[in-house]
Amino acid sequence: MFTILAIVLAFSQASVSLHDPFYCFTTDPIHPQNQMFATKVVYEALHGREIPNVSTCTPRKFWMYSRHGTRLPSSSDIRRMIDIHDRLQSSVLRNYDLGRTQLCRADYENIANWIFNSTNLDPDRNSELVEAGCEELRGIAQRFQKAFPNILPKTYNTSEFLIRFTDRQRTQASLDAFAEDLFDEGAHNDIFFEPVPAVDRLLRPHDDCPLYDEVSSNLVEQEAFEEGPDFQQILEQVNKNLDFSDQINFQVEKFARYYYGMGYGGQERLFSNMNCHIMHDLLTYLQSTNPNDQLA
Numbered sequence: 001m002f003t004i005l006a007i008v009l010a011f012s013q014a015s016v017s018l019h020d021p022f023y024c025f026t027t028d029p030i031h032p033q034n035q036m037f038a039t040k041v042v043y044e045a046l047h048g049r050e051i052p053n054v055s056t057c058t059p060r061k062f063w064m065y066s067r068h069g070t071r072l073p074s075s076s077d078i079r080r081m082i083d084i085h086d087r088l089q090s091s092v093l094r095n096y097d098l099g100r101t102q103l104c105r106a107d108y109e110n111i112a113n114w115i116f117n118s119t120n121l122d123p124d125r126n127s128e129l130v131e132a133g134c135e136e137l138r139g140i141a142q143r144f145q146k147a148f149p150n151i152l153p154k155t156y157n158t159s160e161f162l163i164r165f166t167d168r169q170r171t172q173a174s175l176d177a178f179a180e181d182l183f184d185e186g187a188h189n190d191i192f193f194e195p196v197p198a199v200d201r202l203l204r205p206h207d208d209c210p211l212y213d214e215v216s217s218n219l220v221e222q223e224a225f226e227e228g229p230d231f232q233q234i235l236e237q238v239n240k241n242l243d244f245s246d247q248i249n250f251q252v253e254k255f256a257r258y259y260y261g262m263g264y265g266g267q268e269r270l271f272s273n274m275n276c277h278i279m280h281d282l283l284t285y286l287q288s289t290n291p292n293d294q295l296a
């Protein structure tokens with residue numbers, strides 16, 4: 001999977017030095033692409049492991065809304081990756097040998113030495129959390145605990161925490177990893193997790209919103225983008241660098257889908273209003289002065 005993503009991303013970075021015929025992804029000091037996998041990037045590759053300075057106020061409550069950690073692609077995407085990997089790799093290498101690419105030698109060697117290990121990339125593990133994803137959540141737990149030791153004590157106490165999650169392998173495994181590092185060893189079995197409601201308007205409002213379904217499945221803008229000059233220029237540039245364009249829209253297509261189907265390019269008003277329930281929960285909790293409120 002990562003070969004494909006890396007190539008597409010590497011390409012978009014290359015546009016920075018479009019005119020440099022000696023550009024090497026391998027030695028680029030500013031953008032080490034080897035950890036950048038678009039929407040699948042591990043948080044720490046971008047954010048680092050630093051603990052942000054907290055203000056001098058005394059924290060009293062902690063409210064957190066987290067996504068799952070890094071996960072596998074969907075089953076169908078995994079199948080596509082397995083399917084095109086060999087062709088993609090050998091085609092790039094062949095084109096280099098024929099002098100038809102702009103790849104530098106070191107980049108060529110990295111691609112040549114790339115081994116696609118499908119042991120952990122099993123299509124039956126649809127969107128499941130990967131080990132790096134567990135690590136991310138452990139790291140987040142450690143950093144918050146260090147920053148707010150008083151409201152995130154290591155000793156678990158049912159009446160001090162309220163924990164909700166959604167009914168997905170990736171979110172449950174993320175929460176497990178987070179809780180494992182947050183609390184003392186062995187506390188994990190005692191933790192009370194709120195039952196997952198049949199319709200979860202708080203954490204998954206998009207599951208039950210026909211208007212959202214309608215809006216996010218409208219592909220008019222996405223298709224127009226893919227036919228437009230920017231996208232075509234990307235294809236052209238990839239082609240120039242690798243002499244290969246087959247399947248290259250794989251990830252770019254996904255960016256466009258997120259951007260128009262659930263992001264700033266789409267019905268922004270609807271998308272942001274869908275999170276009203278969660279904002280309401282946050283504000284109610286922070287404004288409440290009830291002494292029986294949980295710490296977190």
Ligand SMILES: *[C@@H]1O[C@H](CO)[C@@H](O)[C@H](O)[C@H]1NC(C)=O
Nearest residue numbers: 048049050051052053054055
């Ligand atoms: C935290 O504050 C200190 C002192 O003001 C500063 O030296 C340090 O760089 C800050 N750290 C971060 C992560 O912002």
Ligand SMILES: *[C@@H]1O[C@H](CO)[C@@H](O)[C@H](O)[C@H]1NC(C)=O
Nearest residue numbers: 115116117118119120121131
């Ligand atoms: C593939 O990954 C598995 C699990 O991480 C590992 O045990 C195995 O040695 C790897 N195979 C190769 C050829 O690198």
Ligand SMILES: *[C@@H]1O[C@H](CO)[C@@H](O)[C@H](O)[C@H]1NC(C)=O
Nearest residue numbers: 155156157158159160292295
């Ligand atoms: C758990 O937290 C509640 C509320 O803060 C407190 O009254 C109780 O003593 C705590 N229990 C233990 C075992 O620390």
